[in-house]
Every structure is written in structure tokens, then in C-alpha cells.
Amino acid sequence: MAEVTLVEAVNLALAHEMQRDADVLLLGEDIGVNGGVFRATNGLLGRFGRERVIDTPLAEAGIAGVAIGMAAMGLKPVAEIQFSGFIYPAIDHIINHASRLRNRTRGRLTCPMVLRSPCGAGIHAPEHHSESPEAMFAHMPGLRVVIPSTPARAYGLLLASIRDPDPVMFFEPTRLYRLFREEVADDGEALPLDSCFVSREGRDATVVTWGATHYDVLAAAEQLGEEGIDIEVVDVATLKPLDFDTILASVEKTGRCVIAHEAPRTAGFGAEIAAQICERGLYFLQAPIKRVTGYDVVVPLSRLEKQYMPSVERIADGVKQVMEAQ
Amino acid sequence: MAEVTLVEAVNLALAHEMQRDADVLLLGEDIGVNGGVFRATNGLLGRFGRERVIDTPLAEAGIAGVAIGMAAMGLKPVAEIQFSGFIYPAIDHIINHASRLRNRTRGRLTCPMVLRSPCGAGIHAPEHHSESPEAMFAHMPGLRVVIPSTPARAYGLLLASIRDPDPVMFFEPTRLYRLFREEVADDGEALPLDSCFVSREGRDATVVTWGATHYDVLAAAEQLGEEGIDIEVVDVATLKPLDFDTILASVEKTGRCVIAHEAPRTAGFGAEIAAQICERGLYFLQAPIKRVTGYDVVVPLSRLEKQYMPSVERIADGVKQVMEAQ
């Protein structure tokens, strides 16, 4: 079993499924010879050939659209949108077609595609390379929305996403791509797409999070632990459909909840989690919920991105606030 | 003062601003000779000429993009996207440019544009003509998102939107276009873009809503009144930036809250309101919040649209649920 980074885990999962299933193919900008701007598809052109590893023209709407056509004919396209800041032109095809094809045709045609896209800030990238648009997709009926937080989860969730018979949006936090390594067995074992993961058990408060922020939440948990505050960390992982029961069980146990994510606060996916707690777990709450998130501003250029993101300090501070409230 | 429908009120506001301000111009598909597929721009081509009432090619991304260019040069374009189901190709320009131009250039260039679009179900329209995408836009920093619920509010809010120095998404519920008339003085008086409206005062529970659902909430209020339940109705009207204080004050008074909207529930804008209540008004709540919304399904074709929408019955039922809960 090798220690791999998150981006290597993505590569392993892609290679595994391409090897196992001849219907799986990749398309996107610069994913071929170049192996993707983050090297997620490194080596796959050589192994699987030009017909299954397609360098497309620069056209995100087209990429999503042709992937739908391929999927409708039984292929399992895994399309890459080079950065989430460029995913917006693809939304039309995703919401109007990918997410509806099965429903529209009463199951006659289906859309087993995955749309992978690097997301999030924190790597000093240029403008538009630091977006966190997951909430927009979580609002769209018929989709799945997945964001891994560790190499092992990236591997298992990506396998599951490719095998899933419906369209999956798979966001990969660029900040985690090479931040740490983890043992990942390339054994083709998928992880469930309908469960949150409890990454750390704790008594005092629940922190619900996903993506790159998960890393900071775990760091905050260490700090807080030293101060005697024992938090439980829930990695949502699959935002849609949401496994709310795991979150609810944790909040029932701890009575306090912080939701941490990098996207802007207003109408971010944290709001949905807070709303469901308010509907189904109100009486468990011993303190108001606290959201620690990106601010409601345009993700700034790199000089300010650290100030924008929910830092370890802000997360720890948020936990202390919910601990103090009565 | 004339009694006008909502779509006539939109027309009045457009005409008023075009008359008053030579920088205002309209663009969109079929808005010229045809006066718009809903007649919102009826007669304006004749009054203001082809240069200020532009029938565009069928290209929603282009419409948004050129409007940004016009706005950056000091014009005040009011673009129409024929139906909200076709707004998705425009999202890229809206989120990546319209909402950012001022921030990006430190105020050097600005984007005083309005993007109008009919929204919502309930008029037996064809597929893709019944969307409620407001939450996606409410998540985007730098935008305003407005949805009127009556002719008078449509008039005053549209005037305010055109005069606002920043980009505004203005969604017009098609079901309300001709549903009822209301006296509207064409006096050029704008309504504030930073306030919710309390449409009905009540003691027992707050129903927060917007758009076409507002109409049904008022009907439910009548029914509930007969059963002795006195609800307060808050018309959010401007979803972004949100006047949460008005909502909070109402919930403080009533202690119970239903949020009703037509968009799918998950990650809809109702979640944001629930989340803020959970953060700032938890101790006011005497019962869990209830969301009465469209289901998390693709808006169905017309035969099922009534089953999809939050009906008067469902809203009344939701209120009773929060009344019963302790």
C-alpha cells in the first residue's frame, strides 16, 4: 500500500476504472499529453490512447454537452473542467440536461457521467482559480455533489462516482492536492456516496465541514483539544444527496454545532445544514449554530486569499463561541 | 392612478426610466416589435427606437456579456432573458464579470445593469419555462437579487434596480404577470432595495416568502385567519443583500416561522433564512422552523406542476405544524 497525495489518488482511481471498464473515457482541456494542469490524468493518455483520453477544444459548455451525449449512449465519460471558476458555462448542460435526462425520458436514457473540477483557494493561483461553487450544484435536483477531503476518500469516492448510474459533480480541493500523503490501497474499493464521515469523535461540539476546510478543522480540533474542548468532526463528503442523519446524530450528542466551509456564507451549503438542524434538531441545540465561512465577497486575488478563507483560528474561535453560548 | 397587472407595472417602470434617463436601454430576444413574449416591453420599440430597444440574436451568454460592456461604458442596460430556464448560459458573465467588475477595478469601472427574467411555474408553460433559480444568484457576492410579488412592488423595485449603481438580477414570477391588478401611480417613486416588506401583520407565526408564493401565502393567511391562526407575512422582495432584521423582528414577535418558496428545498434561499434565524434568533423559536417549498425534483411538465408547487394547502398545513409543535 502506497502513501499517495490526493491528486495521485484521483489518478489511481481514474486509471483503475479505465482499466476495469472500457466504457470509461476522459475528456477535458490539457488532460492528454500534459496530464492535466494538476497532473490528475498524468500517464493516462499513454496507457489508454487518444480515443479515451480526449484533449478538447477550449469550450466548457461543449465539454459538458458532449459528455451528456456520450453518457446517453452508454459510455461513462469523466470530464474535467480545468478550474471551478470556468465551470459556469457548463451549468446550462448540467442543470437542463445531465440532471434531467433520466427523469425526462422516464429512465429510457440515462447520464452516467462525472464532472471533475479542482476547486477552492489557498494555492496563490491567479484570478478565477479559487472558486467554491458547490452550493449552486447542490441546489439542482437529480445531481450528486461530492467533495473529498483526503486521498483515501478521493480514491473511493471517485470510484463510486464513476460507477454511479447518475451524473456526479466531483470537486477536488486544489489546496489538498499535494498537502499530505495517506496510504491508499489501489484495490478498487469504492466508498459510499450516501454517507458523511465522522472524521473525529468528540463530546463538546460538532463541526460539520467538507473539502479543504476539513483539514483546517482537524487542526483546530487539535488546538481545541489542548484547551480541553473535544470536538466531533463530520466530513460531509457527499453534499447531495445529504446524509443528514449522521449530522443530526452528532448534534444530538454534542448539542452544539459549527459549520465550516470556504464558499461565501450567504446561500452556501452550510445554510442547508443549519436549516435542517433547525427543522429536525432544534431541541438538541444548546447554543445557536455558528457558520465559519468565506465572507460574502468575491474571492480575492492571492494576496488576500488567506484573509478570506476560514482559517484554523476562525474555526477555533467559532467553536469557542458556540461553547460559550447558553 | 390606474389599476395595472404586474407585467404592465414592469412596462411602466421601463418606460419611465427610459424617458427619464437616456442611458437606459433594453436588449433581449423578441423584446422589440413583438414587445417581449409576455409583452413586458410592449410599445417601447415604437417610443424609443431600435437603438435603445435591441432585439438580440439567440445568445444568452452574449446578451449578458454585451450588457456588461455597455454598463462599463456608463449605459444602464436592462437585459431580458426570455425565461429563467435559459439564464444558465449567462451565469458565467454574471458571476465572473458583472458582480466583480467594480471590485476588480477598485471602483474604476462599474456595472449598473439589470437582468430581468420571468420565473416560476404555474402557467402551463412548456418544459424549461418554470424555473426558480434565485438561490444560485443569491450566493454570488456583488449581486443584488430582487423578486417582486405585486404590481406596485414590481414598479418600485424595478425603478430602484435600474437606478442602482450595481448589477441586479430581477426575477418576475410569470404566474403573477396577469393574476391580479393593483393601483400603481406612475410617479417614478422607487422602493428601497434593502428592505423586506411586512405584507400582513399577525401574532401567531411568521411566514417568510417571496415571488408568486407570496400570493398563496396571503390566501393561506385568510384561511388560517378563519381558523383563528393569525400569521404575519414577510415578503423578502430583495433576497440579496438580505434585510434580515425585519425577519428577525417578526420571528421575535411570533416565535414561529414557516419559510415558503417555489424553488427546490435543498440549498434554496429558504435555507439561508433558516440558518440566520438559527444563528441570531434561536432563542425566539418556540417550534422548529418549517420550510414549505418545491420538492427536490426537476420541475415537472405542466400536468404535475401544481403538485410540485407549494400550494395554499401545503402552506396552511405547514403553519399548523409549527403552531402545534412545542
Added chain:
Amino acid sequence: MGLDFHIDHLQLLSPAGEASESAGPIAEDAQLLRRLYRAMNRTRVFDAKAVALQRTGKLGTFASALGQEAIGVGVAAAMAPHDLLAPSYRDHGAQFLRGVSITEILLYWGGDARGSDFKAARADFPICVPVGTQVAHAVGAAYAFKLRKEPRVVATFVGDGGSNNGGFYEALNMAGVWRAPLVVVINNNGWAISTPRTIGTAAESLAQKAIAAGVLGRQVDGNDVLAVHVAAREAIEKARDGGGPTVIEAISYRLGDHTTADDATRYRDPEDLKAAWAREPISRLRAYLAAKGFWDREQETALLKQCGEEVEAEVARYLSTPAPKSDAMFEHLYATLPPAMRLQLEEARRFAPGEGDGHG
């Protein structure tokens, strides 16, 4: 130095119904021509009935193909059964030849998704409303066929308005790079709702939009079913032989309103409409068939009677189809409904008004 491009124009039957000298074997193929003629008439009879149903509140908004029958019919008749159609919302003329039933088309416009569960054309794409998006799906499907070495070709239709959309361009450009087995038919009916073709683009033809993608573009008289059919056949053969995509601009005219929700008198000169009627495809072909002795008055009467009866029977089937139940919203949303959505399904059931009345 420099580059030169040519767009040709094909017409085999004049508006008066006279075959050009270069018309070739098709002009003598009585059986084929009668088949095309029947299919065009069937489309027209259906369209009239569908509009009438809408007017009497028995159908939702409907988009008639009146005047453009030669396009759908001419193309679909050139397709093999295992080829694939990616239609727009005005292509039931083609869909009927693919095996889609009248009842299905009525169900769709009647607001019932079961109309897209084609019982015969199992692989064909459903009706596509977001203008131009179907072209990308067609390219993706064509890529799949090419990858699998299946000898199948995809045909897709898009309007003059749609050909100005970025989605059309991106998809066509990809098709060009990938030499996808694809035929893109532009139904240039002169109008995008109220927007005349000249306000949609400054391009002298729509066929030349293919040049931007390095793809062959041709213009045909879209009211001449012979020309449409021949051009489609050539394009399909080329595509099947690995020759890549073709764009066919078929020039016709929308003789009806955009849809039943539209009123074209608001924006259209009645003289234009009158002139367009003189070029319409069905009487043109009838004149030719009659002159050649391929068709007579009795056959005409029998055909119209048969079309009428068939349409009535399908309408009856449509009208008696029980309305869908609220469960249908949740079915086929995912392969398996997420458990948490079960509550929503039950809520919908609880509030569903007396389900079960027909489409009437």
C-alpha cells in the same frame, strides 16, 4: 496566398414543381417520392389537429412544423433505423419517421413526460427545448459510435436562431476536430420567434457557419424535399464512411406562428407570408407527382382520410391517457430515490388532488 471557400446551393424541384435536369434518379423514384409525400402530409394533418387541440384547451403550448415538412421528412427518410436523431422541438416530422408515435408527441406537449419515453425510437434523444443544446449531445453520441466502431450516424436539427448560439458553434467545432459521424440540419425557417433571420446574424448564409469549424456546409432549398433528401443522404453516407460532419442549411419558411403561444401578426408582414405559401413543399411535390403520373386525386383523397383517421385515433389515445401521479416527479430522478426524499414523496402524495383524470 489566402484561402477560398465555396457554399453550394441545391434545388432539384422548382417552386412550380418542375424537376431540374440534374435531379438524377430520385426524380424517377415514384415509391420513395410517394413515401416522402405521405409523411409530409401526415405531419401537416397532425399539426393542424394539435393546434386545434391547444385552442380548445386540450393541449399545452405547441410548436407546429407547418411549411417545414420537407426538412424533417427528407432527412429522417435518409436515416437508417440504427442511426440516431437529436431533435429540437419542431421536428416531429422527422420523429414520426423514426417511430415516435403521435400519442407520444401529444403527451409531451400535453405536459406529460411519458411522451418522451419513446416506445419505438428507444435510443433517440427526446425533444430539446434549450435552443441549440441538442447539437452537443449529438456530437457526444456520434463520438460514442465512432469510438465503438458502430456504423451509426447522428442527425440533429437546429433553427436559424439557434445557429447563432455559442452552443451550436462549440459543438460543431468539436465535431469538426473529431470528424464525428454527424449531420447538422439548420432549419432556416426565416424566424426565431419574432426575430427575422437578418437580425440574428449578418452572415450571408447559415451554411457558411460550418466554415468556422472547418466543416462542409451546404445550402438546400428546404421546401424541396428531393433536395433535402439527396443532401441528407450524401451527408449521412459521407459520415458513415468516416468523412466527418456536414452542415445542411435548409431554407424554408415558418408558415404558422412560432408556437400556439405566439401571434405572428404582431411582427410579420402578411405579404411575406403569402409569398412563402407559394413556395411551400407539399403542393410543390404534389404538382410534380401529378405531372409525372405518380399520384392522382383518388390517392390524395385516400391519403388525407387515412391521415385524419390515424391522427384522430391517436388523439383519442392521448386524451384517455390517465394523468401522471405525483410519484412520477420522484421516479427516475435517480436510479434509486435517496431515502431522505421518501418523506417528500409522501408529502406530495398527501396533497395530490384527486389524481387520475385524463388529458382532456
Added chain:
Amino acid sequence: MGLDFHIDHLQLLSPAGEASESAGPIAEDAQLLRRLYRAMNRTRVFDAKAVALQRTGKLGTFASALGQEAIGVGVAAAMAPHDLLAPSYRDHGAQFLRGVSITEILLYWGGDARGSDFKAARADFPICVPVGTQVAHAVGAAYAFKLRKEPRVVATFVGDGGSNNGGFYEALNMAGVWRAPLVVVINNNGWAISTPRTIGTAAESLAQKAIAAGVLGRQVDGNDVLAVHVAAREAIEKARDGGGPTVIEAISYRLGDHTTADDATRYRDPEDLKAAWAREPISRLRAYLAAKGFWDREQETALLKQCGEEVEAEVARYLSTPAPKSDAMFEHLYATLPPAMRLQLEEARRFAPGEGDGHG
């Protein structure tokens, strides 16, 4: 019947630096040619420095214009001050001539939005990263000028990759219909990151993409600043005279990596790169100027010294610019910050680490 189209190709200076017979007055305009030569050199000196800054951790990702200097310079030198530029992210060569400072460009790539608050080119659009979207902004601005009868022309740049994007097509198509005073320059540098131009489109030229919009398209040798400049001047004059838009495909080569985050050796044949160096624009013009006696070794030495000093001075200014404060995220988000956001602004302040260190 049918339609014919021609795309011409303009080259005035051969790769060896010999002027063609049809070069016309520009070939004798020593003052202009020296101006162009200086500007191209200044761009190249800057690019080298910016890449070096990035390598030493003093700048973020940066997109150099190496090898394509003739395009930005040739076009911008043809613009009047009151014309407008809508650049991509590789067009600082043009921006410098518009008055944008080196410090501003460095601030932008250094991650500081103040770099887009151009002190001189107040009306010009900022750098545009979402590929191709700037073309629509350019069309909208051009429409505004036309509406107001201001004699201003908009120039915009887009890459070969970007010319395959739907946004480019929709915008160009609108410009065609509206006869907008616009020049769209396609910087065909052969690559869209790792994607060669031939994988981007099957079109024989990128200029022919204009045909799809009914717009004039021309090809020029983009390494020949005379050709670029003459074509740009003609297009700008035509646009100013109400003649509508032009597309100029300028064929060049990206001699550097896509950006400093890229490693072109992964996908590019070193032989291609070597061949491209033989066609590059600066030495070509130098050869011509020298042969004509318009330029000598001393001038060359002085120029490079001057460019170096100027760049160093601007770099020093950049490096000593204090970092932006967290408040900057909230400033200019709206004309007036919504009151409810005040709390967020204060939270950001509370958590801001020691603000105030420079860009170094």
C-alpha cells in the same frame, strides 16, 4: 448559385527582415518603426524580468508574451487614446502602450487588485482571465460608442484556443449584426496551454471564423509588426468610419511556457520551438531597421539599458507597495457596503495577520 469567400494573408516583412514590394509607406516610416521596435523590446525585457520575479517567489503565476510582442504592440500603436482596449491576460504589450504601468501589471499578477485600477488607461477593461469572455464586453462597449455617436473603436484580443469558445462566436455574431466599431485580434500563438491549434479546431485558418458572423476576416503574419500594424490601422479606420467589425488572425508562436505554472517541455517538440525562434518578431524588425540604416548598435545598447532601468524602477515600486488590507475585500464590492456585511468586515479585520508587508 452559391457563395464564395476569401481570406487574405498579409506579410510585409519576411522572416529574414526583407520588406515586400507592396509594403508601402510604413516601410519608410523610420519614426514609427523605431517606436514599434522600442515597445516590443520593452515588453520582452519586462517579460523576462517578470518570469524571474516569479521564479524567486516575488510574483504569482505570470503569462509572458514572449514571441508575440508584434501583436500587442502593432495593434495598440494603431489605436487612438480615446479608443478602448479589452485585453486578455497576455496583452500587456498592448496595455503598456495604452498607458498601463509595469507596476500595475506586476501588482495584478502579484495578487493585488489595485493593479487593475489603471491610473492612465481609465476606461480600458482590466485583464480578463475567463477565456473569450472579453469579446462580449468589447462588443457592448463598441455598441455604447456607436449609440452615442462617439468616434471610438474597441480592440480586443483573444487566443487561438479562445476562438473556439462559444462566447467568442456569440459576441462576434452580434458585432456583425450591429456593425459595431470593433477589431477582434486573434493571437494565434499555436497553443492553448498544451493543446495545439490543430486539436482546437479543424478550420484551416482562424480568420475564417469571421465568415460565420458575416464579418471580414484577415490573416496576418503576427511576427511581422508592419503587417499587424497596417491591418490593425485599416480595421480601426474602417470601424471608425462605420464599416463594422474586423477579425484579424495574427499568426505567431508562444516562445515561452503558457504561464510560469506550465512546463511546455512536457508536450512540445524542441524542434518546433527552435524553428519558431527563427521567425520571431524582434530580430526580424531589427534586421530590417539595421539594413535601412534606421537603427544602430549604439541605439540598441541604449534602448536595452533604458528598458532594464525602467523595469527595475517599476519592480522596486511594485515590491515596496504595501500589501492590501482585509478591508479591500469589502471595498468596491457594491457602491455602498450593505450594513449587514459590516460584521463580516470586522471579523476579517480581527483575524487579519499583521497586515502591511510589501509584495517582496
